[in-house]
Amino acid sequence: MNVFISYSRKNGNVALKLSEHLSQSGVSPWLDLWNLNAGEDWNQKIAAAIEAAEAFVVLVGPGAEPDRLQRFEWQQIIEHEFYLDATKPMIPVVIDSTEIPGFLRTRNALVVNTSSIDFKSLADRIAEALGKPDATIDPVQLKRGREAREQAVKSLKEYSLELEREDVTRAGLRGLK
Amino acid sequence: MSSSARTSRAPVCAVSSNTVPAAYEKSVFINCPFDDDFQPLFHAIVLTVAARGFTPRCARETEGQADPRIVRIARGLMESKYSIHDLSRYQGQGADNLGRFNMPLELGIALGMRYLKEGTPAWHNWVALVPEKFVHQKFISDLAGFDPPDHDQQPPTVIRKVAAWLSMQPDFTQPTPTAKTILEAYPSFCDRLADAKADSLGTLTWPSIIKSAQVVVSGMPSV
Numbered sequence: 443m444n445v446f447i448s449y450s451r452k453n454g455n456v457a458l459k460l461s462e463h464l465s466q467s468g469v470s471p472w473l474d475l476w477n478l479n480a481g482e483d484w485n486q487k488i489a490a491a492i493e494a495a496e497a498f499v500v501l502v503g504p505g506a507e508p509d510r511l512q513r514f515e516w517q518q519i520i521e522h523e524f525y526l527d528a529t530k531p532m533i534p535v536v537i538d539s540t541e542i543p544g545f546l547r548t549r550n551a552l553v554v555n556t557s558s559i560d561f562k563s564l565a566d567r568i569a570e571a572l573g574k575p576d577a578t579i580d581p582v583q584l585k586r587g588r589e590a591r592e593q594a595v596k597s598l599k600e601y602s603l604e605l606e607r608e609d610v611t612r613a614g615l616r617g618l619k
Numbered sequence: 620m621s622s623s624a625r626t627s628r629a630p631v632c633a634v635s636s637n638t639v640p641a642a643y644e645k646s647v648f649i650n651c652p653f654d655d656d657f658q659p660l661f662h663a664i665v666l667t668v669a670a671r672g673f674t675p676r677c678a679r680e681t682e683g684q685a686d687p688r689i690v691r692i693a694r695g696l697m698e699s700k701y702s703i704h705d706l707s708r709y710q711g712q713g714a715d716n717l718g719r720f721n722m723p724l725e726l727g728i729a730l731g732m733r734y735l736k737e738g739t740p741a742w743h744n745w746v747a748l749v750p751e752k753f754v755h756q757k758f759i760s761d762l763a764g765f766d767p768p769d770h771d772q773q774p775p776t777v778i779r780k781v782a783a784w785l786s787m788q789p790d791f792t793q794p795t796p797t798a799k800t801i802l803e804a805y806p807s808f809c810d811r812l813a814d815a816k817a818d819s820l821g822t823l824t825w826p827s828i829i830k831s832a833q834v835v836v837s838g839m840p841s842v
Contacts, residue, residue: 510764510766513766513787514766516787517768517783520782520783520786520787521779521783521798523797523798523799525786525793526793526795526797526842541789542789543786543787543788543789543791544785544786544787544788544789544790544791544792544793545786545787545791545793547791547792547793548793584793584794586792587792587793587794588794590672590792591672591792591794591795591841594645594672594673594674594792595833595836595837597641597642597645597674598669598674598829598832598833598836598837599833599837601641601674601829601833602826602829602830602832602833605680605825605826605829605830606826606830608826609824609826612683
């Protein structure tokens with residue numbers, strides 16, 4: 443299976459070691475370090491690799507913000523809306539308790555600590571999950587998401603009603619002047 | 620402030636309006652031109668924000684209040700965890716060919732909130748939308764390194780870019796309407812706005828924009 447590895451370049455060593463172990467587990471990781479050459483249009487090659495990927499492993503953190511290249515990768519994944527495709531395995535690997543971005547929230551995340559990563563075990567867990575796309579979805583988060591969606595629609599309605607009430611009040615005050 | 624307070628209402632701030640029942644972490648303040656030329660893009664942003672499960676806010680919400688406009692904008696920003704700043708109109712206008720600096724000024728307020736309030740419940744995140752072909756590197760070069768999303772002044776691109784940025788935020792949840800669904804609903808949203816404008820004798824108010832968005836969004840399928 444052709445798996446795109448998305449990572450912040452400060453996690454270069456983690457991405458490299460994980461990709462090596464994934465290769466030994468029968469997975470074909472697409473890692474920029476192995477596939478980009480000097481003189482090429484890197485963005486174009488990364489975008490093409492994301493479009494061709496059958497699955498994604500996304501290293502998240504440490505720190506809340508992805509770096510520039512990873513932000514580009516996420517934009518590609520999001521703009522193609524691959525994260526909304528339940529048949530496409532997407533596995534977040536969260537490093538050092540980083541807050542997970544919204545688009546990965548409904549996926550089952552593997553949480554690791556940089557100081558003690560067992561790469562073989564992590565690669566085996568990822569390889570196993572890749573074989574069962576349904577297992578990469580977190581049903582609890584999906585249920586919470588449905589509730590949040592209902593709440594969002596309700597909140598928008600409340601906001602709309604509040605604005606209408608204020609509008610009527612202001613119109614009344616203008617009428618008094 | 621406790622985390623429970625964070626999930627209910629805006630953080631207490633010196634210029635709180637006390638009027639809007641929108642949760643801080645779901646409020647997205649939209650900072651863009653409000654003139655007729657920009658209206659299709661403004662409406663595209665409003666619809667996308669609402670469809671993605673957030674509450675659109677903007678300076679038009681407090682039109683008619685006595686406070687100066689910049690105070691109303693600062694207040695709206697402080698009540699919103701997120702903000703969208705469109706910097707795509709960068710050329711001079713009118714007979715004197717003067718540039719307008721309101722958008723960058725207001726982006727500056729958001730930047731201040733982003734970095735001064737990092738790690739606090741009032742943490743803020745922003746995005747600047749810029750014109751295509753990296754022109755922004757000439758007129759606002761200090762944004763170098765942020766790779767702000769660019770657009771071609773067309774609603775489909777703006778919808779795609781705003782939907783993508785919102786999806787990256789920690790308060791985004793699934794299921795959600797796809798960008799394609801939002802784009803397909805956009806013409807019916809515009810039709811509703813045209814009707815609302817006609818009903819109000821040519822004036823399109825913020826309450827009627829939000830009401831139209833709410834009606835359109837509540838009928839959208841989500842995945």
